[in-house]
Amino acid sequence: MKYALFAAGIVFAISLYSVQPALPAIEQHFGSPLGSAWIGMSLPILGMVLGSVLYPLWARDVGRFMGLATIIGGLSGIASAWAPDIALWGMARFAQGLALAAIPGLAMAAMGALFTGRVATMVGIFTGLSAIGAAVGRMSTGVLIEAFGVPVALTAVYFPALLIGPVLLSIKARVQLPRPTYQMRQWPLFMFGATLLFVNLLLSNLLPYRLTELGMSVGAIGGIFFVYLAATVGSGSGGWLSDRIGTLQAARVGIAIAALGLFVMALDSAIMLVAGFAVVLFGVFATHAVGSGVAGSMGSGVAGTYIAAYYIGGGAAGIGYPLLLGHGYWAGLVVAGGALVLALALGQRALLTPRVRTDGTLAGQKS
Numbered sequence: 104m105k106y107a108l109f110a111a112g113i114v115f116a117i118s119l120y121s122v123q124p125a126l127p128a129i130e131q132h133f134g135s136p137l138g139s140a141w142i143g144m145s146l147p148i149l150g151m152v153l154g155s156v157l158y159p160l161w162a163r164d165v166g167r168f169m170g171l172a173t174i175i176g177g178l179s180g181i182a183s184a185w186a187p188d189i190a191l192w193g194m195a196r197f198a199q200g201l202a203l204a205a206i207p208g209l210a211m212a213a214m215g216a217l218f219t220g221r222v223a224t225m226v227g228i229f230t231g232l233s234a235i236g237a238a239v240g241r242m243s244t245g246v247l248i249e250a251f252g253v254p255v256a257l258t259a260v261y262f263p264a265l266l267i268g269p270v271l272l273s274i275k276a277r278v279q280l281p282r283p284t285y286q287m288r289q290w291p292l293f294m295f296g297a298t299l300l301f302v303n304l305l306l307s308n309l310l311p312y313r314l315t316e317l318g319m320s321v322g323a324i325g326g327i328f329f330v331y332l333a334a335t336v337g338s339g340s341g342g343w344l345s346d347r348i349g350t351l352q353a354a355r356v357g358i359a360i361a362a363l364g365l366f367v368m369a370l371d372s373a374i375m376l377v378a379g380f381a382v383v384l385f386g387v388f389a390t391h392a393v394g395s396g397v398a399g400s401m402g403s404g405v406a407g408t409y410i411a412a413y414y415i416g417g418g419a420a421g422i423g424y425p426l427l428l429g430h431g432y433w434a435g436l437v438v439a440g441g442a443l444v445l446a447l448a449l450g451q452r453a454l455l456t457p458r459v460r461t462d463g464t465l466a467g468q469k470s
Contacts, residue, residue: 113236115206121240128321132253133189138425142193145421147200154204155411170271172205177264184257211399211406224342231338238331245325295453297416298446304420309435330381337385341392350454354393361386
C-alpha cells in the first residue's frame with residue numbers, strides 16, 4: 104500500500120498538470136482565442152475541489168476507491184485528448200479532475216495511519232514524487248505535441264493512469280479510514296494552502312506565454328519545465344525541516360525562498376525567468392509539504408478540506424491569469440508576491456494548531 108500511494112501521486116500530477124506548457128499550442132489546435140485554454144486548468148481544479156471534500160465521506164477502503172478513481176481519471180483524460188472543440192476538452196478535463204481528487208487527500212490521510220510519527224517526512228516524499236510526475240508530464244507533453252500533435256501526445260501522457268489504477272485495486276493490505284471530521288475553525292490552514300497553489304499555478308500558467316513571446320517553441324518550453332524537479336527537492340526539504348525546526352519556522356524559510364525566486368524572475372530574461380521559477384517552486388513546495396503534514400495529521404476530513412482549499416487557490420490562478428496576460432509579466436509577479444505575504448501572515452494561526460505542540464512539531468513527532 105505504501106509504494107502504491109506514491110505511484111498514484113506521480114500519475115495524479117502527470118494527469119493534472121501536463122497541459123500547462125502547451126496552453127498556447129492547445130489554443131492553436133482548437134483555433135481558440137488567446138487565454139481560452141484556462142478552462143482546461145480551472146475546470147479540473149474545480150473537480151478536484153468537489154472531490155476532495157466529498158470523497159472522505161464515502162471512502163473507507165482507500166485502495167479500491169483510489170484505484171477506481173485513477174482508472175476513471177485516465178479514461179477521462181484520453182477522452183479529452185480527442186475532443187472536437189475546446190469546450191468539450193474542458194468538460195472532459197473536469198471529469199478527469201473530479202476522479203483524480205481521490206488521490207492526494209486520501210493518500211495523505213492514509214499516510215497518517217501508516218507512518219505514525221513520520222507524517223511530515225512521508226508527506227514530503229509524496230509531494231516530492233508528485234512534483235517529479237508534474238515535471239515529467241509537462242516536459243513530455245510539450246515534446247510530444249511538437250512531434251505528434253495534441254491528440255496523440257495527450258493520449259500517451261494520460262495512459263499510465265490505466266496501468267496504476269488496477270495495481271491499487273489489487274492491493275491486499277488496505278487502510279480503513281475512520282469517519283472524517285470537518286473543522287472549519289482550521290480556516291487559516293486552508294487559506295494558507297490556497298495561497299501556495301495560487302502562486303505556483305499563476306506563474307506556471309503565465310510562463311509559457313512569456314516564453315512564447317521570447318521565441319521559444321512548445322517543445323522547448325515543455326523541456327524547460329524540468330525545473331519542476333526543484334519542487335521535488337523542496338518537498339523533501341520541507342518535511343525534513345519541519346521535523347527539525349518545527350512547522351512554523353520551516354514554512355517561513357520556504358516562503359522566504361519563494362520570495363527570493365520572484366526577485367530573480369523580475370529580471371525577465373529567459374534564463375532568469377526559468378532560474379527564478381525553479382527557486383519559487385523549491386520554496387512553495389517546501390511550504391506545502393509543511394502544511395500538508397499538519398493537515399494529514401488531523402484526519403481525512405481536514406486533509407481533504409486542505410486539499411480542496413489548495414486547489415481553490417489553483418482554480419483562482421487559472422481564472423485570473425488570462426486577465427493578467429494583457430498587463431505584462433510584472434503584473435503576475437506582483438500578484439504572486441502579495442499571495443506570499445498573505446501566506447506569511449497566516450503562518451502562525453495556520454500551523455500551530457491544537458494538534459501541533461508549541462515548539463511547532465506535529466503531535467507524536469520527535470522534536
